[in-house]
Amino acid sequence: MDRSDAAPFRQLIDSEPAVLRAGAEAALDHVAGLGDRGAGVSAGALVALENFDEPLPDEPGDGSATLTMLAEVGGPATMASPGTDYFGFVNGGTLPVALGAAFVTAAWDQNGALPMMSPVAARLHRVTRRWLVELLGLPAATEVTFVSGATMANASCLAAARDALAAEAGWDVPADGLLGAPPIEVVVGAGAHTTIGKSLALIGLGRDRVTTVPSDDQGRIEPGALGELDLPDDRPVIVCAQAGEVNTGAFDPFVELVDWCRSRRSAWLHVDGAFGLWALADPGRADLVAGLTGADSWATDGHKWLNVSYDCGLAMVARPGALRRTFTASAGYLPPATGPGDTDSPFETPFEAPFEAMHHTPQSSQRARQIEVWAVLRTLGRSGVAELVRRACDSAGVLAEHLDGAGFEVLNDVVLNQVLVRWGDGRTTEALIDAVERDGRLWCGPTQWDGETAMRLSVSSWRTSPDTARRAAQVLVELAEGVGR
Numbered sequence: 001m002d003r004s005d006a007a008p009f010r011q012l013i014d015s016e017p018a019v020l021r022a023g024a025e026a027a028l029d030h031v032a033g034l035g036d037r038g039a040g041v042s043a044g045a046l047v048a049l050e051n052f053d054e055p056l057p058d059e060p061g062d063g064s065a066t067l068t069m070l071a072e073v074g075g076p077a078t079m080a081s082p083g084t085d086y087f088g089f090v091n092g093g094t095l096p097v098a099l100g101a102a103f104v105t106a107a108w109d110q111n112g113a114l115p116m117m118s119p120v121a122a123r124l125h126r127v128t129r130r131w132l133v134e135l136l137g138l139p140a141a142t143e144v145t146f147v148s149g150a151t152m153a154n155a156s157c158l159a160a161a162r163d164a165l166a167a168e169a170g171w172d173v174p175a176d177g178l179l180g181a182p183p184i185e186v187v188v189g190a191g192a193h194t195t196i197g198k199s200l201a202l203i204g205l206g207r208d209r210v211t212t213v214p215s216d217d218q219g220r221i222e223p224g225a226l227g228e229l230d231l232p233d234d235r236p237v238i239v240c241a242q243a244g245e246v247n248t249g250a251f252d253p254f255v256e257l258v259d260w261c262r263s264r265r266s267a268w269l270h271v272d273g274a275f276g277l278w279a280l281a282d283p284g285r286a287d288l289v290a291g292l293t294g295a296d297s298w299a300t301d302g303h304k305w306l307n308v309s310y311d312c313g314l315a316m317v318a319r320p321g322a323l324r325r326t327f328t329a330s331a332g333y334l335p336p337a338t339g340p341g342d343t344d345s346p347f348e349t350p351f352e353a354p355f356e357a358m359h360h361t362p363q364s365s366q367r368a369r370q371i372e373v374w375a376v377l378r379t380l381g382r383s384g385v386a387e388l389v390r391r392a393c394d395s396a397g398v399l400a401e402h403l404d405g406a407g408f409e410v411l412n413d414v415v416l417n418q419v420l421v422r423w424g425d426g427r428t429t430e431a432l433i434d435a436v437e438r439d440g441r442l443w444c445g446p447t448q449w450d451g452e453t454a455m456r457l458s459v460s461s462w463r464t465s466p467d468t469a470r471r472a473a474q475v476l477v478e479l480a481e482g483v484g485r
């Protein structure tokens with residue numbers, strides 16, 4: 001008997017169109033309902049999650065019914081982060097074309113690891129790399145890889161940096177490991193994002209084995225701070241800078257950092273630009289981003305400000321071959337790695353070679369994340385991405401202005417999409433954040449700033465506009481007046 005005709009599998013085949021339709025309809029209904037609900041989750045929706053605590057079924061069931069349950073019980077317990085009024089963390093929304101591309105890509109079920117597993121993924125990788133390099137003004141030879149998020153992008157770039165600097169000192173880290181390797185100094189700003197520490201820990205350079213240089217009141221590395229360092233001239237050094245401090249959105253002084261790194265015998269400047277890197281796409285922000293493209297590597301996210309779905313991080317490295325040195329893998333069943341930097345490549349220019357993602361990233365099998373990024377870039381174009389950035393920054397400006405006018409203390413220079421405020425002191429700010437959560441119309445979270453609680457608003461969804469931001473600010477003022485100071 002053909003096992004594919006056994007009852008459960010026959011049923012899976014027969015119900016496939018209905019199940020897919022149920023999934024697509026649930027998705028459409030959810031998105032259509034975003035405008036009619038608050039940003040938070042009601043107490044009732046949280047209680048209803050208990051419905052998921054069922055025994056594991058013994059027998060196959062109806063896939064459409066499973067999706068209906070998912071939508072009915074799960075949907076209301078989602079944060080409306082793709083909506084207009086969610087300002088928590090730095091969580092972007094999803095552009096319609098990104099979501100559509102995600103549907104198609106999921107249906108294709110392509111393994112983006114190698115061109116032979118997905119020719120379309122490899123070709124769209126090549127196009128997307130070229131477009132990103134143009135859009136952001138990065139050096140022409142920059143390699144772009146897609147990983148799960150900015151944390152892994154930071155770790156991937158820093159691993160490539162570690163191995164490149166060790167190679168300059170005559171040591172092969174991928175082959176011989178770090179024990180006995182020549183020392184590499186790591187310099188971080190006091191305002192570095194926590195994922196830099198996590199990345200350094202992951203790649204064996206150590207979270208605490210770093211030299212921390214002071215940051216100013218916006219979390220920027222202090223001008224002149226690197227010049228004060230007393231490092232032996234021949235010591236390789238990785239400098240971890242950032243474009244977009246997670247509370248304030250501030251940028252490090254890149255012109256100076258680039259100059260300092262270039263003055264050293266062996267140095268690598270890495271930039272964590274999880275959201276801020278997209279400022280490069282807006283010609284109006286040239287002052288803010290000055291020097292940024294002179295770094296050696298950049299980490300950013302697609303799932304934050306570019307508004308593609310999770311999980312999409314981008315690790316970008318200006319030195320050809322560096323990612324491959326770190327991440328290449330070989331096995332009898334795999335084709336030998338080729339790519340940028342190959343001298344014996346049959347391709348005239350390095351980037352004509354089909355991109356082998358698994359030899360340039362920590363993963364082997366991988367989602368073809370570039371497809372959503374390609375879809376967004378093709379649909380928005382250069383000016384559309386610039387407008388995505390501007391719209392969020394303008395909305396942040398409206399929030400700040402309105403809140404300032406209502407007696408909030410705005411704690412940051414609003415140079416990007418982040419607004420940091422306090423209502424009264426830390427205690428009354430906490431009370432306001434609780435009130436916002438209970439109210440449910442908006443969502444914004446706490447942070448610690450200057451040793452006290454502050455409230456952080458990040459404008460990262462394409463749906464938020466200066467008008468919706470004004471309305472959100474009015475809600476915040478109303479709730480703040482209820483809390484008092």
Ligand SMILES: Cc1ncc(COP(=O)(O)O)c(C=O)c1O
Pocket residue numbers: 089090148149150151152193195242244245246272273274275301313
């Ligand atoms: C500056 C910065 N770096 C890194 C990250 C980590 O990004 P992800 O959560 O995508 O790994 C974030 C997240 O907000 C961030 O703001």
